[in-house]
Amino acid sequence: MLEIVFFYIASTVALVATVMAMTRANAIHALIYLIVSLLAVAVIFFLIGAPFAAALEIVIYAGAIMVLFVFVIMMLNLGEKGDKQERQWLQPSIWAGPAVLSAVLLIELVMVISQTNGPVSVTAVSAKEVGLALFGPYVLAVEIASMLLLAGLVGSFHLGRRYLERDNLEKQGGQ
Amino acid sequence: MSETIWLIPLIPLLSSVTLMLFGSRLKVSQIGIIGVASVGIAALLTLWLATEFMQNQQVIQLSLWTWMEVAGFAPGISFYFDGLTLVMMSVITGVGFLIHLFSTEFMEKDPSYARYFAYLNMFVAAMLVLVMADNLLLLYLGWEGVGVCSYLLVGFWYQHNANGHAARKAFIVTRIGDTAMALGLLLLFTQLGTLDIQAMVGEANQTWQVGDTIPLIACLLLVCGAVGKSAQLPLHTWLPDAMAGPTPVSALIHAATMVTAGVYLIARTHGLFLLAPTAMTVVAVIGITTSLMAAFTALMQTDIKRILAYSTISQIGYMFLALGVGAWSAGIFHLMTHAFFKALLFLGSGAIIHCLHHEHNIFKMGGLRTRMPVTFWSFMIGSAALAALPMTSGFFSKDQILLQAYQLPDIGPALWMAGLLGALLTAIYSFRLVFVVFFGKANTEPDKDTGWRMAVPLSVLCFLAMVGGWFMIPVSEVFPASDGSHPAHWVEYVSISVPIVGVLLAYFIFYSGRLKIDGLANSTLGKSLGQFWLSGWGIDWLYDHLFVKPYYGLANMLKGEPVDAIYGLIVALNQTFNHWLSVAQSGRMRWYLASMVAGLILVITLAANLSEGAL
């Protein structure tokens, strides 16, 4: 029973943190809420018998990807002015329509999901099993995923490099 | 000869084609010779044919080739020749020849000399085809052919818009009748399976009883055609306007030949009309009504040619009366005599106009008796015949008609009375013309008298107008014999005396001036009545407002193609959708996202909620 209680607590934390993340004006604040949310989701993973996933969620998602955001936010150096503007943009007139759409979608999903029954598996899926699957039937997926990462790498390299180079050039020109 | 009657229409046709193709390269004299000679040869051939026919009374049927043959419909290019045809052919070629001759002088100065003769020859050819046709379709060919020639000749001086208007009016108004007639042809063929006149009449008598509806309808449709071509009520309005053409044309087409085609048609198909007595009554009533209407109108006209035009309408009305009362041969007889004297009158008026610098108003003439003697005598004789003074040709024919009308049961006497009134009026207006133009004081000086090419036709026609009444037309085989009974003698006396009274009245009013009608004419009633008559009973006005203007209005209204508006609407609809959707392509990402979410909702709704009953 304890697990269930933990699950609800973790879920609540995840949801609240996500809502906070979505509504913050300051990017760093939002990011921290988002990390909290991810951590809460990691807890859920752990609770439903996916410890490996929970670990990856923390290490890669919260750890690596979010840090990317942090770097970029720092590079862009958004100040107080940005926050003010963000607050202005969060008017009800702006979010009313999307909120209705999201609500409708949510209602639909809830209707769909509420019909499902049955608990999650009693036996946890261990890291070993996942590893075997990854390098068994899914071995090609791993290879292709590497290509995917390569594409991401090359793409961001190409785009980011230009940003940095031009920046430097401008600075040199300024001096 | 009987094998070569096709030459008679062919020669004028060939001449016409020659003149059209090479007219511009020929000399004026050559053109004249070709134009006149072709009709002359046709006339000679007709004469030869006539002599043969008088001897053996042989009906000739000649089939050249089958025009078309479709599903049992096989009209031929084939001719039928009998007494009636002979009369018509004689009139056409004979009078036609004289008028051609007259034209050589009359049109001498015209730059389009060749074109004129080409048209005129073609007209003769078409008219001959009309009367010689052995089936209604070929007749219809001639019928339309003369219509086109009439159109071309009325609008001969095309540079004046009014002439063009008159020509088109002539064609279109007659076309209305023609179309009805075509429908009649359709009906007859559908019912009887042939358009061959003789066979058709025979078949009709087998199929129908007297008084049946279908022959009535068929006859009425044919009458429509006849009414149009012969300028009877209600389709007569084109004829006065058609006087815009050269005067010899008026003489040939609009007096002697084409306008009597309607009479010929009814006479030719009399076998059908006998099956439909109602149709005959209609013909008679149309005839007499037209006759009176036209006579009243003629009384008020001042244009010499318009007077003659209305008089023609009126005289053809008599012919219709004759047909309507079953006096077939009297009708045809009147047709012939009328051709003589009316051609004479028209040619006479042509001579006057020619010599008077194209003056048409009779009140601007006067006193021409001494200066244009030939013309004067032509007019005297012609008018006498027109007024049906005793011993002239018109006297015999008109008398016959009136007497036979009288004998008709029920409405006979009424028709007779009306006919008498018409005769009275005829006498008045014709001698009004004579007195005003030839007597009194001269208002315009003629610059010349007629040359021989005008004088000869006038003289010949004078002769014919005088003695034409003594001719025997060989139509006894064609028409059913009348019963030969005679009405009471007093009827005859009254008939004879009425025209004389008319002439006297004209004399007193327009020459001696003893009878003052100014008061009457100037009274309100008189003025408005006079105006009414002058305008041809306002029928032109009426048609203008009833048909012409609405049609122009309709054409003008539809000009912009309302149907296209439907397609315009479709286009506009597409453009509207395009506009809305383009506006939606605002370039804003959040909006795009929202549309995707909306789409997602839509897809889920459709897929998940409608899924009952799947599999």
Add this chain to the structure above:
Amino acid sequence: MNATMFSALAPILILSLTAIALMIQASIKRDQSVAWVITAIGFLLSLWGASYARDFIQSVTILLQVDHWSLFFTSLILLASLVILGLSRDIFSPEGERKEEYYLLLVLSVLGAVVLIQSTHMVSLLLGMELMGVALYAMIAFPERGELPLEGAIKYLVLSACASAMLLYGFALIYAAAGELSYAGIGAKGAAAYAENPMLIMAGSAMVLAGIGFKLSVAPFHMWTPDVYQGAPTPVTGFLATVSKGAVFVALSRFYIDGALYQYSGLNTALMVLAITSMLVGNWLALRQENIKRLLAYSSIAHFGYLLVVLIALTHLDAGLISQSITFYLTAYILTTLAAFAVVSTVAGEDPAKQDISAFEGLFWHRPLEASALTVAMLSLAGIPLTAGFMAKFFVITVGIQSGLWGLLAVLVVGSAVGIYYYLRVIFAMSKSTDGDGESANLLENILALALLAAILVLGSWPQPFIAYAGGL
């Protein structure tokens, strides 16, 4: 994994090796021409690999299915990629020096497309799509000047990622319902899952449909299309329009057929609505479009609407004729669109001002070859006989009629009728008389235009061999 599997994977392996070769080349000495040549050789080898793999038909692990159909499309998109490569040669502004990445990205993207075509599993679908997509984001934003490419790229990225999220969530729902991730598994267990909880699997499929529909730019997921088409460099647009969309459609049809999704009437209804809106919206939007790239974007929306009709007909017909129709339609569409973009690329280049229809005025008289190619392409898109596009439409209508989809066909007719207008506008503009110079394209571009022109006409006028071939796939 054994040797025959490697043989079956020949195209994919060769493409991967090409990517590696390109990286090595870039690290040794950056040279655009060398990169171009390596890429071309890689594509050609891969093309050879595709025919080589024909002898080793099999399922490679659970992820990929190498069969004749997928190998045909592999060859087709490789050919298309070669054309794109030919067009890409000198489009980029000379001052940007590092262009080698473009070729690397192109190879990776093609690799993604091939994976997508051969996929029989959600994972390979996802990875193929993402590989193709991620490489494309960078390709769209590749030019260093101008704001339009960047705007196009960011729009494509965000919207595409959103669509991916939808797709993934849909997969998750299907997985939750059926416990299977491979198409065949879904086909096998779907019906039972449906019986248990119809809404879950339907909602999942619907979300997958939305995600894939986005990539195909099916209305109402179409809004990105014109902006991205316009913003991207023209060869990249061509790539997006042909390789990317073609591969995604193949994947969709596989998913639809193997997953036996056609048996669910709800899904069919959803597809019908998508098809109808696409046919109408695409054509209406294109109606008065002045920019030819946007016009082609809208036109592609309509075309995938037409193509969806074939999928819908699966409910009534056996898969043989359907896959034949899809093969023909996609081939015709890819050839035609390539021809159009080839001409737009050579004539208009990357200059936005030259992309207006009015800029094509008089093309007939200055550059007859390009104008003819574009004319034939437009006629083919409009579905005029003797072009490949007509035969393609012929298939769609035949299939539609056989399945009795009258409503859809009515919309198809309306849409095509509207379509004629804007295709003709382009032709009309080209036929106008203007004074202009007769600058000529380079030899390679001329050959490409001519080859595509011939292919479209041959496919349209003598389709029998290809039909027979497509029937045997």
Add this chain to the structure above:
Amino acid sequence: MDGLNIPLNHILLVSSLLFAIGMLGLMIRRNIIFILMSLEVMLNAAALAFVAAGAHWGQPDGQVVFMLILTVAAAEVAVGLGLVLQVQKRFKTLDMDHANRMQG
């Protein structure tokens, strides 16, 4: 540690809530960075659903997909953030409503 009686639909419910919130964020935010964050939330929601479903069926596949989603997220974010830098440089703003040079 045994995952016990947590009902599948509850987990899915949480994931759908996350998904909807992410979508809401996607639609209301104008700043590109927040937009990317929202995308992460959505992907994360999908990942959660996958892991839950995998747990439900007792298969490792759910977690395999989860890992691939991580890869996808990483690749997308990498390119996305690269673009963010370009956007900031060329448009001088992160407001995506300003990126509407192409329309119609």
Add this chain to the structure above:
Amino acid sequence: MVMINLIVILLVGGLLAILSERISDTMPRKVAMGVVLVDLLYLLVCLSGMPDITQLQAPVANDPSSWLMHFKADWIPAFGISIELALDGISLLMVLLTLVLGAIAISASWTDIVVRKGFFEANLLWSLAGVLGVFMALDLMLFFLFWEVMLIPMYFMIAIWGHENRGYAAMKFFIFTQASGLLMLMSILALVAVNHSATGTWTFSYFDLLNTEMAEQTAYWIMLGFFIAFVVKLPGFPFHTWLPDAHTQAPTAGSVILAGILLKTGAYGLIRFAVPLFPEVALNFSYAAMWLGAAGVVYGAVLAFGQTDFKRLIAYSSVSHMGFVLLGIYAWNELALQGAVMQMVAHGFSTAALFMIAGSLQERLHTRDMREMSGLWQQMPRMGAVAMFFVVASLGLPGLGNFVAEFLVLLGLFQVNVWITVVAATGLITGAAYSLLLMQRSFQGEANKKWVDYGLIDFGSREMLTMAVMMVALIVLGIYPQPVLDAAQPVLQSLLELTATPAVAVVEVVQ
């Protein structure tokens, strides 16, 4: 093979015309004329080896071997599509008309095309090739192909060499015909699908499809698709609105081909396909079709009357005349059908000639507005006389071809429905009204001073020769139409037998 050759000669001739522009500026038109004449000659030579056309056996509608010529080769066997061409009396008439009018059209555009002559002549020849294909194809897919393909060169002719508003006109023309073509495609495919489901084989052959059995409702809808496609091309009311624009804006040769030949493909399609393939529903539908025809007759005439543009007036007169064709076809008895065929031929000549005159006027005066004309006879008497001839031909003067046609149509129609006949017959009156108005406004009336010293050149010998061909043709058709009737008769006979019309020949005379 003869039929294939006929088409190929024209196609290759088009290429030659383009190439010949390099030799000299005037070469293309000579080449084009030569090609058409060679084609015509070739056909005549081949025909001379055949039995006399007037003694044709009635071709059995569904037996290819009984036709005058028949050719069949596989094209797309996967769908049973073949290259199947065949010739019978009606096709032959239409093919001859096409080639003759093709030569006339080239003559018509002898001088008025100044730019890109080679391409122009090529388009002209290609559209002729397409038309020939339409008249000979008996595989429905092949028919459809020619049907669509002949429009493209036509589109170019209007779009490139047309007058001031050519873009709009060309577009409208193309969209109307293509959209309706799509309907036809749907119908063809539906018909084939029905046949496929009944027999299990794919076939597009006319002969196989003739006896397709289908539910009445299905047949009705399929028939409607064919009907609309053909009526748009005809053009019948209310689908005619593309025609005035297209005719007005097209160059002279384009108008000649459009009016003379292209419109006939619609009528041909109705006779050959729309009715025989669905005899029962088509004849049930005939009442509506005939009313459309009558409406076209009247509406076209009224609108023609209201026009001030010379070519537009003629275009509307075409609408009116083609209304007769529609009437003739749907009256569906021998008289009316013969009338319709006659009308196709006669209208081809008369309208082509009028368009040539319009083109000549435009070339000389640079306007088509009749308010600018008036009294041109004085300067150009030959042209005036010729115009007069064709005007009276067009108003249906007996002795000329159009009369025979209209009268036969009316005669046949009268046996089917009296009231429609009456309405249609009013077309004779209104026809006279607009025809004569045309003459009045352009050639008659007071001479417009503007043109008096303008140096207008009358018709020369080339033009007169061209015109003479058409005049002679019309006269011959008018007084001895039998060869045409004989050529069409066996075909119509067999079609009538095929449809085995229970069509009531009851005359509804008003009692």
